Amino acid sequence: MNRIRLLVFNSALSVLDYRVPDGMRVEPGSVVVAPLGPRQITGIVWEADRLPANEVPAEKLRPIIEVLPVPPLAAPLRRLIEWTADYYCAPMSSVARMVISSGGALNGPATMTEYRLSGGMPERMTPQRELAIAALEGEQATIRELAGIAGVSEGVLRGLVNQGVIEPVTVSIDRPFAPADPDFDVPELSPEQREVADELVGAVRARAFAPFLLDGVTGSGKTETYFEPMAEAVRMGRQVLVLLPEIALTENFLKRFEHRFGAAPVQWHSSLKSTERRRAWRAISEGTAQVVVGARSALFLPYRDLGLIVVDEAHEVSFKQDDGVRYNARDVAVMRAHFEGFPVVLASATPALESLHMAESGTYKRLELPSRFGGAELPHIDTIDLTQEPPERGHWLAPRLIAAIEDRLAKGEQSLLFLNRRGYAPLTLCRNCGFRFKCPNCSAWLVEHRLSARLACHHCGHVEQPPATCPECGEPDCLVACGPGVERIADEVEQLFPEARVAVATSDTLNSPERAADFIEAAESGAIDIIIGTQLVTKGFHFPELTLVGVIDADLGLEGGDLRAAERTYQQVAQVAGRAGRGAKSGEVLIQTRHPGAPVIAALAEGNRDSFYGAETEARRHAGAPPFGRWAAIIISSEDDAEAREAANRLGATRPQHDGLMILGPAPAPLALLRGRYRYRFLVNARRNAQLQAILNDWLATQSFAPGVRVGIDIDPYSFV
Known part of the structure; x- marks a missing residue:
């Protein structure tokens, strides 16, 4: 046995x-x-x-x-x-x-039925049939997919199947992906790019663990540079993984990849259909998927022979999972490279302070691209002090920013306005009685979205229709939107510049790879004059005619209790500033702020990244914060407030006492109610040498919690709500 x-x-x-x-x-x-x-x-x-x-x-x-x-x-x-x-x-x-992560992939090879034109003609031609036959020449897909391509109903196509005009074809779901050609279109790199690329290519050939921090200014050509070690891995018959922080960035990357390698990479993200996930999973596990580009979950797939991981925009907060297994894909990518013995590249124009510290200590090797590719210059940055140059009453754009947009419109150039707040307004209230629309499931205001005519909670997804009268006092025409979101900025822009072609770019409007592709095509073709977007537009996009970036409220990210607020604000504003002047024309960035003297705003205006990171590093060192100390959060939650509070207090009463360990709390979380659950938090601060995980596990093991109580541990937390 x-x-x-x-x-x-x-x-x-x-x-x-x-x-x-x-x-x-x-x-x-x-x-x-x-x-x-x-x-x-x-x-x-x-x-x-x-x-x-x-x-x-x-x-x-x-x-x-x-x-x-x-x-x-x-x-x-x-x-x-x-x-x-x-x-x-x-x-x-x-x-x-x-x-x-793909249950269907575990069942072995499988087939499906697709359809294509047979060459025959129907007994009776109709306009719909004629349209379908013309549109489907050379196409092969399912009936549903063909109907989408042809713009006709599935019934029209099934009628053509019955008459033999369209024939079924049995295909393997697991058919191989088109191979990438590492020598398809080898670019001319600058001397700086070539030096970095050669070092990375050598690391791939060495087949040994080597962590790199690719630190290059926006527009320096980091993508073209790390394409070269990817090509070398493909030549060696090894697999490559590229992690991207946003699905919306995938289409832009796919376009550049296909131009370089002559074929698309294998994709892995939440928008894939189950059959697509199955096909990708099996190709990855069998080793036939050469290059995979995906979201953070692609990191755990069972690659047969992985030879390189690239984490693009490695500073991005979206690499940190907020629920379930609360892992940071950037850090787990380094550990996967360590266990399997290959290089990993963390690429960013604004690296995380922890990554810079690892480079300075010699754990990571830092490779720098300090100038933009092709002689393009970094944009000129200036601040607009809103206390001295305020917008008109009821408006959000300062006069100097309006004048700069007018100038770009006259020159036929593009402008980008950045505000990291979705929707029309973050709060709607009654001016008669003061009633405020709150989420019934969360301690958060409902955000007005005028484009979709709804009030929505951005935490749990609750949606309701805006009422005609106040729910509290019944007064009609009394509801007032307070504060701006990107939709409100778009309204103001359309009033100021009625002839301008405006696009709103957020996770609401670019919520699929197809919509992202349409947006990129329109922007690159010059069909958009003014882009208004959230953090989604701060990275990865290259629009040569975009010469002006306006940051509507640079102070927004500094509000609240985020312990990394200054670093995040610097990264976001620096990244969005980097969208300007990436082509032959020079760029300008105008930052609207009420605190121009704040260290992070001053560093952005002066273009002095080193001074900001230096000051932030010393502040972290003094506070024992990462990378000099460790953070962890413990979240106690229940659908019953008293039950959650009692569990948190009981846990707090047994807190461990260790040198180099400080436990704060319990206290109600900033979002004290989230998705119908009441939440209490502990924040743990520990020295680097403390056995943090063992201490937390031993502490929690002493407790027995009621069935309705959930306990979550977040190591290295990024969200403090």
């Missing part, structure tokens, strides 16, 4: 022992199906000495049912699962579930 230990996808059970029937072969990493009561569950065979022992007698062990037809998870990936679970205080089963 052969006893095996399974990691199963159930955090309550986690580890179970089974036996392997005679004649069945398994190995560590095999994905298997096993019985659990009357059900069947999926699990991963694990080394028995690396998981908690199970005391079930050998004679009571049930046999596993089958080994699924996918390659076993390699040992380095299993070590990454263990490290991630241990570092982020998460169940191993929850981390492993991210690896096995």
Whole structure:
């Protein structure tokens, strides 16, 4: 009899022992199906000495049912699962579930039916049929997809199928992706780019762990530079992963990649259909997917032979998962490269302070691109003191910014206005009785969205229609929008410049790769004069005719209790400023602020990144904050406020006492009610050498919580709400 230990996808059970029937072969990493009561569950065979022992007698062990037809998870990936679970205080089963993220992929090869024109003609031609036949020449896809291409109903196409004009074709769901050609269109790099690219290419050839910080100003050509080590990895038959912080950036990257390599990379993000996820997962696990570009979840896929990871815009907060397993993809990418022995590149124009510290200490190798490609110059930056140059009453654009937009319109150039606030207004109230629209599930105001005529909560997704009268006093025509969002700025721009072509770019308007592609095409073709956007437009886009950037409210990010507020504000404003003057024409950036003397605003205006990072580093050192200390958050929540408060107070009463450890709280979270759950927080500050995870796990193990109470641990938190 052969006893095996399974990691199963159930955090309550986690580890179970089974036996392997005679004649069945398994190995560590095999994905298997096993019985659990009357059900069947999926699990991963694990080394028995690396998981908690199970005391079930050998004679009571049930046999596993089958080994699924996918390659076993390699040992380095299993070590990454263990490290991630241990570092982020998460169940191993929850981390492993991210690896096995396409259930359909586990069932082996499969086929589907697609359709194409057969060459025949229908018995009776109609305008709709004629339109379909003309549009579908050379196309092959499902009926639904063909209907979208042709702009006709599925019924029209099914009629053509019945008459033999369109024929079915059986295809493999797992058909291979088009191969990338590393020599398809090799670019001419500048001497600076060539020096950096050669160093990265050498690291790929060496097949050893090497972490790099690619620190290049906006417009310096970081993407073209890291394409060269990617090409070398492809030549060597190895796989490459590129992590992007936003799906909206994917289309821009795909375009540049295809121009360089002659084929599209394999994509992995939440917008993929289940069949697309299955196809990508199997190609990745079998090693036929050469280059994968995706969101943070792509990091845990079971690559057969990964040879390079690139984390683009590595400073971005969206690489940090906010729920479930609260991991930071930037840091886990470095650990995956460490376990598997290959280079990892963190690319950014505004690196995270932690990454800069790692470079200065010699842990990462810093590679610099200090100037823009092709002789383009960095934009001129100036501030507009709103206390001295205020906008007109009821408006948000200062006169000097309005004049600069007029100048760009006259020259046929583009302008970008940045405000990191979606919707029309962050608050709607009744001027008669003072009633404010609040979310019923969260302690947050409802945000007015006039484009979609709704009031929405940006935390839980609650939506309601704006009423005609005040719900509190019944007064009609008394509801007032307070403060600006991007839609309100767009309204003001359209009033000021009625002839201008305006586009609003947010996660509401660019919520799919297709919409993002349409926006990029319109901006690049000159079909947009003024872009108004949130942080979505601060990175990755290259519009040569964009010469003016206006930051509407640079102080917005400095408000609230975010302990990284100054760093985030600097990164956002510096990134959006970098969209200006990327072509032959010079750029200008105007920053509207009420605090021009604030260190972060002054550093932006002076273009003095080093002075800002130096001052921020010393402030962090003094406070024992990352990278000189450690942070962790503990969130206690329940649907019952009293229950959550009692659990938090009881936990606080047993707080551990350690040198170099400070525990603040419990206190109501800034968002004290979120998605119907009342929340209390602890903030833990520890020295670098403290065994933080062990201390937290031991502390929580002393408590038993009511069934309705949830306890979440967030190591290295980025969100403090």
